[in-house]
Amino acid sequence: MIPRVYFVGTAGSGKSTLVNTVKEWMENLSYDAITVNLDPGAEFLPYTPDIDIRENISLESVMENYSLGPNGAQIVAADLVVQEAERIKELMDSYDSDYTLIDTPGQLELFAFRGSSSQLISTLGEENNAMLYLFDAVLMKNPESYVSSRFLAMSVMTRFYVPFLGVVSKTDLLEPEERMRIERWDRNRNELIKDLRESSASLNVQLSEAILNGSESLSILGESIFTSSESEEGVEDIYAFLQKIFYGSDDLEKR
Ligand SMILES: Nc1nc2c(ncn2[C@@H]2O[C@H](COP(=O)(O)OP(=O)(O)O)[C@@H](O)[C@H]2O)c(=O)[nH]1
Ligand SMILES: [Mg+2]
Numbered sequence: 001m002i003p004r005v006y007f008v009g010t011a012g013s014g015k016s017t018l019v020n021t022v023k024e025w026m027e028n029l030s031y032d033a034i035t036v037n038l039d040p041g042a043e044f045l046p047y048t049p050d051i052d053i054r055e056n057i058s059l060e061s062v063m064e065n066y067s068l069g070p071n072g073a074q075i076v077a078a079d080l081v082v083q084e085a086e087r088i089k090e091l092m093d094s095y096d097s098d099y100t101l102i103d104t105p106g107q108l109e110l111f112a113f114r115g116s117s118s119q120l121i122s123t124l125g126e127e128n129n130a131m132l133y134l135f136d137a138v139l140m141k142n143p144e145s146y147v148s149s150r151f152l153a154m155s156v157m158t159r160f161y162v163p164f165l166g167v168v169s170k171t172d173l174l175e176p177e178e179r180m181r182i183e184r185w186d187r188n189r190n191e192l193i194k195d196l197r198e199s200s201a202s203l204n205v206q207l208s209e210a211i212l213n214g215s216e217s218l219s220i221l222g223e224s225i226f227t228s229s230e231s232e233e234g235v236e237d238i239y240a241f242l243q244k245i246f247y248g249s250d251d252l253e254k255r
Pocket of ligand 2: 015016017039103104106
């Protein structure tokens, strides 16, 4: 089965933009990637998807048919995507490409925490999947938000049994020292604990101790790759990761 790469992350973390950047990067090196949009609520996409859920599910029609506002309609639409899973799978199978890049709904919880998504992934195929989890760089700047972003990622990871790569997106928006701090926290839990203690002296003591104890488990996520769709930084590293898990080699040769 052609490798499938799910792009997952909080709203605005840069999923759709990175799908486009990775696709263009692959194309420039003569690799073939198709793009799939699974976000019924996407208003604008930076790429033209080869397969697009919006052809069958539109937010407007869900709002009309179910008498819902935009928020309720997003939830119903996310569940309706499952009904389209077989059709999407058939469409995916009709392409012969090197990679299938899958863009997921803007709001993370619609994809990550509803049973419909596990069902969707199992219908699309459990094998040859990988997940790129985007950490919004802007939400990683201080130790508290770094910790909560990493815990959120870990809870998403527990929902899907697929190889997982953390990606800090939009790194062009970080000052060099902000970036160095994130890299340090990724590598060294003691540094994270030190900075967390310093900056969250006002946190409830019990809660902060619990967070500190739990922070050890965050190393399960590994170190993130730093990417920017503006500068294309890190795209090659993403590709090397994918080559390694799908083709057993991290060189950049075409399969
Ligand atoms: N500066 C900068 N902005 C970015 C980058 N990637 C995405 N954006 C912007 O962040 C916003 C949200 O991006 P989008 O891809 O739609 O996020 P999504 O909701 O996760 O799909 C858009 O305005 C993008 O132009 C990046 O690498 N650098
Ligand atoms: Mg998007």
